[in-house]
């Protein structure tokens with residue numbers, strides 16, 4: 001790995017595996033563990049480092065000076081990228097979906113303070129950017145630039161996510177993860193033994209496209225994974241009272257923080273499916289806490305996050 005990334009990696013903690021103690025789980029005979037990737041780093045959000053690590057290593061190996069990517073006004077991906085850019089000296093540019101808000105979100109403020117150049121673009125231009133997948137794909141590409149597709153969704157991301165799987169040292173039956181682009185899920189499927197099932201939970205509405213995207217990312221055919229599309233709560237970053245009060249109760253009982261965009265929806269779904277006898281007694285589930293807690297800041301002031 002590039003020395004600049006080795007230095008950064010030294011600021012990471014080891015990931016913790018925490019058993020959830022909950023009478024409800026005992027009642028159904030289910031053991032639920034959380035892999036706390038949210039605790040990996042004080043600033044960089046859980047799975048974002050996993051996904052960025054080898055892509056940025058590639059960028060540095062190519063002597064890239066500028067890394068360009070895209071995301072929303074609360075993007076955990078751009079937030080992590082801006083921070084890493086600041087530490088490693090890589091210049092960063094972020095295409096942000098939608099008009100520039102009157103006051104920047106806490107996420108955008110951090111990104112700007114870390115030196116990321118923010119370029120606000122229309123939703124239709126944003127959609128167009130989604131089609132560029134390879135690092136040299138961006139129209140007007142110049143030497144020294146490196147393009148990262150939305151959410152860091154590229155094959156190199158799988159390698160970093162695989163490291164998460166290899167850190168799990170206890171036997172288990174099912175791994176669960178929230179899905180945005182499905183890249184983290186693909187990395188888990190790629191690295192996990194075939195007898196373990198992987199369940200993804202889509203954070204977006206109409207996310208059927210994820211099945212194809214994950215197939216595209218995987219280097220070989222695997223049939224031990226599924227994506228549940230039922231717990232989107234109306235769409236990306238949409239919530240309701242039921243979800244928010246579930247998160248609140250969970251946090252009070254376990255002292256483990258969740259956010260409502262990804263991990264909160266996954267945990268809600270898991271609890272609901274356990275109650276509906278979706279799992280067999282005696283099964284051990286490991287859910288990945290992918291982090292994302294920075295995006296929770298300023299949540300209350302925002303009427304329309306999408």
Ligand SMILES: *Cc1c(COP(=O)(O)O)cnc(C)c1O
Pocket residue numbers: 045046047076077151178179180181182183184185262263290291292293
């Ligand atoms: C980005 C993100 C995800 C989704 O990851 P994908 O690889 O895009 O599926 C899940 N959880 C959190 C907290 C995230 O920030």
